[in-house]
Amino acid sequence: MIGVVLVGMGSPIMQITPELLRQLNDAGQMAKVMELTDALGRSVSDQPGETALSLMTERGVALMRLGRIPEAMNALRLPMQQGVERAAIDFGVCYVHVGDIEAAHQHFAGLLERLSSDERANGRRWLALSLHLLGRTQEAYDQAQLALIEAQGSERAAFWLGLIQTTFALILMDRGTITWPRSILRRLCSRSTPGSIPSPGLLSCSSRF
Numbered sequence: 001m002i003g004v005v006l007v008g009m010g011s012p013i014m015q016i017t018p019e020l021l022r023q024l025n026d027a028g029q030m031a032k033v034m035e036l037t038d039a040l041g042r043s044v045s046d047q048p049g050e051t052a053l054s055l056m057t058e059r060g061v062a063l064m065r066l067g068r069i070p071e072a073m074n075a076l077r078l079p080m081q082q083g084v085e086r087a088a089i090d091f092g093v094c095y096v097h098v099g100d101i102e103a104a105h106q107h108f109a110g111l112l113e114r115l116s117s118d119e120r121a122n123g124r125r126w127l128a129l130s131l132h133l134l135g136r137t138q139e140a141y142d143q144a145q146l147a148l149i150e151a152q153g154s155e156r157a158a159f160w161l162g163l164i165q166t167t168f169a170l171i172l173m174d175r176g177t178i179t180w181p182r183s184i185l186r187r188l189c190s191r192s193t194p195g196s197i198p199s200p201g202l203l204s205c206s207s208r209f
Contacts, residue, residue, distance in 0.1 A: 016040060018054030025061050033062035053079040057087040069094050085119045092126060096133075105130040118156035121147045125164045132171050141175060144168040 016036050024033045037059040060075030073094050079087035088111055095104035108127035115123045124147040131140035144167050151161040 016055075018051065018058055021055065021058035021062075025058055025065065028065075030062035030065050033058055034066070037062075049082075053082050053084050053087075057084050057090075060087060061090055064090055064094055064097065067097075069097050083114075085115055088114075089119065089123055089126065092123075096126070096130065101130050101133045105134060117150070117153050121150035121153070121157045121164060122160040124150060125160060125167050128171065129167050132167070132174070137171060137175055141168075141171050144171055 021033050021036065024030070024036075037055065040055070056075055057079040060072045060079070063069075063072035063075055073091060076087040076091045076094070080091045092104050092107035092111065095101070095107060105127065108123055108130060112120060112123050112127060124143055128140045128143035128147060131137075131143060144164065147164045148161075148168060151157050151164050
């Protein structure tokens, strides 16, 4: 992947690639992502299209995880419109962060069919969670079940399995269809996926035990 080389005192300092920024985001180093993308400045827009969109996406993800939601949505909007799946999913997650659950539901319901098999399980997880937060428990249950199946489709899809299982557990609890030992629920609630952010459902689950 093409990146951007920062130059200081006439000599290259480092190459900034979307992969580097994604690794930093996944490691919780969002401030570093902001520092590096700030340093790039206007040079981001001078990069080949795909690279520029990916750099903008990672900046948007960092902003979202820092709680700077309006700025995150502004950064993610163009990559989303250009078909960057990571940007499209996290744009919808921004709606969840600001409590606009109906907008989140509409976003993910419209997005699913446009997602690749690698990312659809994660998109459907967020659709299930939005339905759950809207009180549409049976629909949430159905979507979470589908997400569990889709998570078996590829190595990338399986990346989201732990969080999908957590969402499914929350829905089952609220349906009252099962009662699991607290030790199992705690283990599910504590599972995290690299690069994920705590979802409202995960936070609510953690607060119960």
